[in-house]
Amino acid sequence: MKGALELFARKGYHSTKISDVVKSAGVSQGTFYWYFPSKEKLAIDLIEEGREKLRKVIEQGYRKHAGTVDDMIHSSARLLTDLFEFADENRYLMALLLIKGQGTDPPVQEAVSQTWIAFEEAFKGNVARAIELGMLPGSKDLNIRVNILVALFTGVLSKWLFGPMHDVDFQSPYTSSEMAEETARFEIRGLLGS
Amino acid sequence: MKGALELFARKGYHSTKISDVVKSAGVSQGTFYWYFPSKEKLAIDLIEEGREKLRKVIEQGYRKHAGTVDDMIHSSARLLTDLFEFADENRYLMALLLIKGQGTDPPVQEAVSQTWIAFEEAFKGNVARAIELGMLPGSKDLNIRVNILVALFTGVLSKWLFGPMHDVDFQSPYTSSEMAEETARFEIRGLLGS
Amino acid sequence: MKGALELFARKGYHSTKISDVVKSAGVSQGTFYWYFPSKEKLAIDLIEEGREKLRKVIEQGYRKHAGTVDDMIHSSARLLTDLFEFADENRYLMALLLIKGQGTDPPVQEAVSQTWIAFEEAFKGNVARAIELGMLPGSKDLNIRVNILVALFTGVLSKWLFGPMHDVDFQSPYTSSEMAEETARFEIRGLLGS
Amino acid sequence: MKGALELFARKGYHSTKISDVVKSAGVSQGTFYWYFPSKEKLAIDLIEEGREKLRKVIEQGYRKHAGTVDDMIHSSARLLTDLFEFADENRYLMALLLIKGQGTDPPVQEAVSQTWIAFEEAFKGNVARAIELGMLPGSKDLNIRVNILVALFTGVLSKWLFGPMHDVDFQSPYTSSEMAEETARFEIRGLLGS
DNA sequence: AATGAATGAGAGTTCATTCAT
DNA sequence: CATGAATGAACTCTCATTCAT
Numbered sequence: 001m002k003g004a005l006e007l008f009a010r011k012g013y014h015s016t017k018i019s020d021v022v023k024s025a026g027v028s029q030g031t032f033y034w035y036f037p038s039k040e041k042l043a044i045d046l047i048e049e050g051r052e053k054l055r056k057v058i059e060q061g062y063r064k065h066a067g068t069v070d071d072m073i074h075s076s077a078r079l080l081t082d083l084f085e086f087a088d089e090n091r092y093l094m095a096l097l098l099i100k101g102q103g104t105d106p107p108v109q110e111a112v113s114q115t116w117i118a119f120e121e122a123f124k125g126n127v128a129r130a131i132e133l134g135m136l137p138g139s140k141d142l143n144i145r146v147n148i149l150v151a152l153f154t155g156v157l158s159k160w161l162f163g164p165m166h167d168v169d170f171q172s173p174y175t176s177s178e179m180a181e182e183t184a185r186f187e188i189r190g191l192l193g194s
Numbered sequence: 195m196k197g198a199l200e201l202f203a204r205k206g207y208h209s210t211k212i213s214d215v216v217k218s219a220g221v222s223q224g225t226f227y228w229y230f231p232s233k234e235k236l237a238i239d240l241i242e243e244g245r246e247k248l249r250k251v252i253e254q255g256y257r258k259h260a261g262t263v264d265d266m267i268h269s270s271a272r273l274l275t276d277l278f279e280f281a282d283e284n285r286y287l288m289a290l291l292l293i294k295g296q297g298t299d300p301p302v303q304e305a306v307s308q309t310w311i312a313f314e315e316a317f318k319g320n321v322a323r324a325i326e327l328g329m330l331p332g333s334k335d336l337n338i339r340v341n342i343l344v345a346l347f348t349g350v351l352s353k354w355l356f357g358p359m360h361d362v363d364f365q366s367p368y369t370s371s372e373m374a375e376e377t378a379r380f381e382i383r384g385l386l387g388s
Numbered sequence: 389m390k391g392a393l394e395l396f397a398r399k400g401y402h403s404t405k406i407s408d409v410v411k412s413a414g415v416s417q418g419t420f421y422w423y424f425p426s427k428e429k430l431a432i433d434l435i436e437e438g439r440e441k442l443r444k445v446i447e448q449g450y451r452k453h454a455g456t457v458d459d460m461i462h463s464s465a466r467l468l469t470d471l472f473e474f475a476d477e478n479r480y481l482m483a484l485l486l487i488k489g490q491g492t493d494p495p496v497q498e499a500v501s502q503t504w505i506a507f508e509e510a511f512k513g514n515v516a517r518a519i520e521l522g523m524l525p526g527s528k529d530l531n532i533r534v535n536i537l538v539a540l541f542t543g544v545l546s547k548w549l550f551g552p553m554h555d556v557d558f559q560s561p562y563t564s565s566e567m568a569e570e571t572a573r574f575e576i577r578g579l580l581g582s
Numbered sequence: 583m584k585g586a587l588e589l590f591a592r593k594g595y596h597s598t599k600i601s602d603v604v605k606s607a608g609v610s611q612g613t614f615y616w617y618f619p620s621k622e623k624l625a626i627d628l629i630e631e632g633r634e635k636l637r638k639v640i641e642q643g644y645r646k647h648a649g650t651v652d653d654m655i656h657s658s659a660r661l662l663t664d665l666f667e668f669a670d671e672n673r674y675l676m677a678l679l680l681i682k683g684q685g686t687d688p689p690v691q692e693a694v695s696q697t698w699i700a701f702e703e704a705f706k707g708n709v710a711r712a713i714e715l716g717m718l719p720g721s722k723d724l725n726i727r728v729n730i731l732v733a734l735f736t737g738v739l740s741k742w743l744f745g746p747m748h749d750v751d752f753q754s755p756y757t758s759s760e761m762a763e764e765t766a767r768f769e770i771r772g773l774l775g776s
Numbered sequence: 777a778a779t780g781a782a783t784g785a786g787a788g789t790t791c792a793t794t795c796a797t
Numbered sequence: 798c799a800t801g802a803a804t805g806a807a808c809t810c811t812c813a814t815t816c817a818t
Contacts (some may be wrong), residue, residue, distance in 0.1 A: 012296075012297045012298065012299075013297055014208040014297065015299065017807085017808070017809085018808080018809065018810085019807095019808085019809095027782075027783090028782065028783050028784060029783085029784070029785095029809090029810085030782065030783050030784060030785095030810095030811085030812085031781075031782050031783070032810095033809090033810065033811075033812095034780090034781060034782070034783095035781095037810095038809080038810080039809070039810095099296045099297075100296060100297050101296075101297070102206070102293050102294055102295075102296040102297050102360070103206045103207055103208060103294055103295075103296055103297020103298050104206070104297055105209065109360065110359070113358060113359045113360060116358065117358050120358070144368065144373075144376055145380075147350070147353050148346070148349075148350055148376065148377060148380050150349070150353075151345075151346060151348075151349025151350045151352070151353055152342070152345060152346045152349060154345075154349055155342075155344070155345025155346060155348055155349035156341070156342055156345045158345070159341050159344075159345055164307060164310060164311045164314070165304070165307045165311075166296070166303060166307055174338065179338075182338055182342065183342060185384075186339075186342050186384060187384055188384045189383070189384040190379075190380060190381055190382045190383040190384030211790090211791065211792085212791075212792060212793085213791075213792095221799080221800090222799065222800045222801055223792090223793085223800080223801065223802095224793095224794085224795085224798095224799060224800050224801065224802095225798080225799055225800070227792090227793070227794075228798065228799070232792080232793080233792065233793090400684075400685045400686065400687075401685055402596040402685065403687065405786090405787070405788085406787080406788060406789085407786095407787085407788095415803075415804090416803065416804050416805060417788090417789085417804085417805070417806095418789095418790085418791080418803065418804050418805060418806095419802075419803050419804070420789095421788090421789065421790075421791095422801090422802060422803070422804095423802095426788080426789080427788070427789095457774065487684045487685075488684060488685050489684075489685070490594070490681050490682055490683075490684040490685050490748070491594045491595055491596060491682055491683075491684055491685020491686050492594070492685055493597070497748065498747070501746060501747045501748060504746065505746050508746070524773055524774070525774070532756065532761075532764055533768075533773070535738070535741050536734070536738055536764065536765060536768050537773075538737070538741075539733075539734060539736075539737025539738045539740070539741055540730070540733060540734045540737060542733075542737055543730075543732070543733025543734060543736055543737035544729070544730055544733045546733070547729050547732075547733055552695060552698065552699050552702070553692070553695045553699075554684070554691060554695055562726065567726075570726055570730065571730060573772075574727075574730050574772060575772055575773055576772045576773050576774055577771070577772040577774060578767075578768060578769055578770045578771040578772030578773075578774075579718055579727070579731075579769055579770050580651065580718070580719070580770055580771060580772075599811090599812065599813085600812075600813060600814085601812075601813095609778080609779090610778065610779045610780055611779080611780065611781095611813090611814085612777095612778060612779050612780060612781095612815085612816085613777075613778050613779070613780095615813090615814070615815075616777065616778070620813080620814080621813065621814090
């Protein structure tokens with residue numbers, strides 16, 4: 001049922017019919033229900049599978065040593081490049097998580113939301129570590145910082161992957177590392193940073 | 195058909211039935227089709243109406259004079275506060291634009307996408323003006339900067355309005371101006387800015 | 389949806405498809421769901437409607453005066469004749485209540501069972517009245533008597549209506565009043581009665 | 583496939599799935615179809631097996647000598663006690679025969695009906711013998727008498743076993759012999775009998 | 777003998793849309 | 798302008814049966 005992810009990504013959850021899914025898999029409708037109890041469960045399974053893969057990517061970016069501002073930018077850019085490359089290789093998953101997962105039924109939406117909560121948690125670990133190492137100013141409120149950070153990353157990622165029209169086949173003029181560097185510079189120095 | 199916006203925002207496009215819409219409006223099913231040719235057109239009308247209102251808010255923020263870095267932060271914070279307040283007063287519209295508009299049929303999605311393109315255009319004007327006034331370093335690529343900026347704003351806005359679970363009734367612990375200031379500081383100075 | 393009763397009676401609940409029902413009614417499948425929320429509710433409605441009609445027949449038989457044994461037999465025979473004639477005129481209803489209502493889903497079965505409980509209650513009133521008038525020996529246990537009585541009546545009714553093979557179109561060689569009289573004599577005097 | 587009888591009795595024929603049957607038997611779906619050509623045949627086999635056991639119980643009651651009225655009552659009560667006890671020990675079979683076998687497909691119903699025809703035939707032998715012995719008044723119509731008798735017995739049996747709600751686990755407050763005696767007295771003397 | 781994955785016809789139900797009044 | 802009954806195509810899901818192994 002691998003093709004299902006592409007179908008969900010392209011047509012959305014509701015517009016993807018079980019008949020489309022089984023056609024793409026080359027099996028009969030009945031066979032689908034031998035493997036999955038429902039369409040909903042299929043979507044949730046795909047999302048949860050993707051959640052674990054995504055989590056791993058971010059956790060690899062865990063910061064180990066202190067360094068200069070440029071070190072920070074490069075370190076962040078490296079993590080973002082990994083993330084962008086993973087996302088590019090898993091466009092259908094990302095389309096479901098970033099875009100199409102929304103107009104679905106509550107249990108599927110919940111699975112999507114939990115994925116972003118997990119994503120944010122993984123980042124919170126990274127930022128807390130950076131503060132601990134004295135690389136970032138301690139803030140009275142870590143959460144709001146991470147909120148903003150994650151909003152920045154997912155927003156940029158979404159635009160880079162799918163463009164302004166949310167086109168699954170969109171190709172950004174920027175490479176993943178160009179985009180990652182620009183984003184990391186913005187992240188660390190804001191609009192003013194050269 | 196004002197209640198329809200709330201229904202779309204709460205239940206999503208596909209889960210909102212025409213029967214729900216007419217019940218909330220107190221008219222008959224037949225009457226709906228006297229005013230609207232289809233469910234799709236209703237959604238698109240609502241989105242386009244909101245698009246104009248949203249555009250006006252951003253255009254009011256058009257920057258007029260140069261100033262210090264703190265002036266820039268305050269100026270940006272003021273615009274963001276306006277935006278956040280408008281969004282808070284139009285939660286159902288924003289839910290449709292930021293979240294629920296996604297998993298729908300192509301023509302509705304197109305209307306949503308066009309709204310964000312208009313939003314980005316309006317911001318691009320603001321940033322270009324700031325560069326013109328010498329407040330921001332000219333960049334080889336204005337688009338990428340604005341892309342990142344808009345990704346930041348819409349991402350922060352979405353989290354502030356609806357929280358991690360995309361709950362239409364979510365109430366952030368931060369006021370609109372707190373959130374706007376924190377975002378503006380991040381925007382101008384990045385994570386390093388005090 | 390009057391034809392539905394006949395369909396249920398002839399084919400049984402599960403073998404009667406909504407498509408059969410709407411064909412017999414000359415409407416579209418969608419129209420069915422305008423009038424009934426489900427197939428189950430249709431069956432329950434038909435049963436409950438029949439329950440009330442059946443109850444009325446029995447309650448008309450309420451005994452008013454005392455009399456001889458032959459009076460009792462005639463009085464009982466009159467009630468049974470009414471019952472048998474009603475049943476004959478409502479064969480499809482009776483088939484559903486006596487036979488086909490069994491192999492259905494719990495809520496439908498419950499509706500059938502409640503009908504027979506109501507039937508028994510109505511008879512209990514009649515027997516209690518006869519004891520009160522001194523026509524029947526008071527019994528330590530009215531319930532068991534009425535149980536046996538109702539078992540006798542429904543059993544005889546079922547055989548007379550549908551024969552040994554439960555054929556909805558069965559025609560007994562006995563008229564309703566012949567059958568009623570024989571049953572009433574058995575009821576009052578048992579096998580020994582002449 | 584012994585558990586199948588219980589499943590049919592509890593859930594009815596249509597609601598009992600082959601997957602339920604094989605689960606209860608601890609074999610695979612494929613194995614079922616090695617032993618039985620169809621679900622229908624399984625049900626019919628179970629019914630026909632039960633039919634023979636039931637027939638034996640009644641034939642044991644074959645009356646041998648003449649006697650007083652009280653002898654007749656006791657003799658009949660003894661047979662009924664045997665019947666009730668057999669039924670109690672074979673509740674699932676009786677549930678299928680008396681209740682759940684009804685709303686099924688024609689071939690299964692036919693098997694059930696044939697069982698009751700056999701049951702009636704066996705009783706007819708008993709009654710004819712009693713008339714022959716001068717214990718019962720000869721009747722112009724033996725059939726109608728036996729009809730009524732069998733209706734009485736099966737109706738009483740059904741209520742005693744399963745109660746008004748057709749509950750397979752129902753427990754009557756009366757013992758089998760109490761119920762048998764009361765029924766036999768009614769059979770011989772009717773409501774008037776002391 | 778036995779498995780369990782695979783099948784496909786068909787079930788009940790939904791719902792945007794239409795239309796006679 | 799307004800109604801609400803009527804439509805029918807399409808959907809998800811079920812399950813007795815089959816079949817390669």
